[in-house]
Amino acid sequence: MPSVISVENLNKTYASGHPALKNINLQIRKGEIFALLGPNGAGKTTLISIICGIVNPGGGKVLVAGHDIKADYRAARAQIGLVPQELVTDVFETVWATVTFSRGLFGKKHNPTYLEQVLRDLSLWDKRNAKTFELSGGMKRRVMIAKALSHEPEILFLDEPTAGVDVELRRDMWAMVRRLRERGVTIILTTHYIEEAEEMADRIGVIRKGEIILVEDKDALMHKLGKKQLTVQLKQPLASIPAELAAAYPLELADEGRALVFTFDVQREHTGIAELLRDLDRHGIDFKDLQSSESSLEEIFVNLVRASA
Ligand code: ATP
Numbered sequence: 001m002p003s004v005i006s007v008e009n010l011n012k013t014y015a016s017g018h019p020a021l022k023n024i025n026l027q028i029r030k031g032e033i034f035a036l037l038g039p040n041g042a043g044k045t046t047l048i049s050i051i052c053g054i055v056n057p058g059g060g061k062v063l064v065a066g067h068d069i070k071a072d073y074r075a076a077r078a079q080i081g082l083v084p085q086e087l088v089t090d091v092f093e094t095v096w097a098t099v100t101f102s103r104g105l106f107g108k109k110h111n112p113t114y115l116e117q118v119l120r121d122l123s124l125w126d127k128r129n130a131k132t133f134e135l136s137g138g139m140k141r142r143v144m145i146a147k148a149l150s151h152e153p154e155i156l157f158l159d160e161p162t163a164g165v166d167v168e169l170r171r172d173m174w175a176m177v178r179r180l181r182e183r184g185v186t187i188i189l190t191t192h193y194i195e196e197a198e199e200m201a202d203r204i205g206v207i208r209k210g211e212i213i214l215v216e217d218k219d220a221l222m223h224k225l226g227k228k229q230l231t232v233q234l235k236q237p238l239a240s241i242p243a244e245l246a247a248a249y250p251l252e253l254a255d256e257g258r259a260l261v262f263t264f265d266v267q268r269e270h271t272g273i274a275e276l277l278r279d280l281d282r283h284g285i286d287f288k289d290l291q292s293s294e295s296s297l298e299e300i301f302v303n304l305v306r307a308s309a
Helices: 044-051 073-078 095-105 112-121 137-149 167-182 194-200 218-225 243-248 273-282 297-307
Strands: 003-013 019-029 033-037 061-064 080-083 155-159 186-190 203-208 211-217 227-234 251-254 259-265 287-294
Touching: 003 044, 003 186, 019 044, 019 186, 019 203, 019 211, 033 044, 033 194, 044 061, 044 155, 044 186, 061 073, 073 080, 080 137, 095 112, 095 137, 112 137, 137 155, 137 167, 155 167, 167 186, 167 194, 186 194, 194 218, 194 297, 203 218, 203 297, 211 218, 211 297, 218 297, 227 273, 243 273, 259 273
Parallel strands: 033 186, 033 203, 080 155, 155 186
Antiparallel strands: 003 019, 003 061, 203 211, 227 259, 227 287, 251 259
């Protein structure tokens, strides 16, 4: 798949001397949903802001749909819709005037049919004549998305799109992002909600202290770094794990000795479960139930960020 955004050897040090980005290399594929994960202050907003032309890069090169963001700023920027973290709009304007104005800023011809579709997709059509300040917080966020889409961008950046919104709006936004992707729009989102990345992303990038520490297909990542756990509910509580079993298996006691938790690698063909159950029997340890669970992206992410500390 061709790259729609290409970032090469990008650096950024703020005037304070703080190195916010260190030699970033990243290719975003056309039509994908890419989630950028990282703890607070990792450099997510700085990276997005540079690609969108809001913050000056230090060294390095960024191409958006083949256009250099410095030498060919207007052409690069025209490809991008940005939904920033904060609400920035004239709250005394109507929704319709706001989106019409945003489109005009990009020198695009008036196209009421397209803007109507955007507002309908975002369930904002009924509110088109309302002034933004009259809208709820969730509706204001939808207006920000409508503004970002007003000039028919090929690429949409969503910086923390669902921070502080309720579950229903979050689901609506996810559905909208999927519809956009079906139309071929490339979507890059930053999020603190790992559940959001897990649900939405095709690929995940993890950034930490200004460095990209990993870029991977989500499914491959979860497969590669995921662990499974088998919880064995015991008939009689155990005071401790018999030494022979403790030496042979990664086991932990849980629930005040009423459960044994066995962690194994998803990738390994041979899980060792059958042997474990046989060995439990040999030690006279009876069980009444078994449950298995897979690690979430959240656990993988926490481990990754911790491992590279
Ligand atoms: P968050 O998840 O909290 O939004 P982030 O990953 O988006 O964080 P950035 O906002 O890109 O992180 O910040 C990266 C680093 O650069 C931080 O240490 C931040 O304090 C610093 N920084 C950001 N903007 C500026 C600025 N204008 N001047 C100086 N330092 C800045």
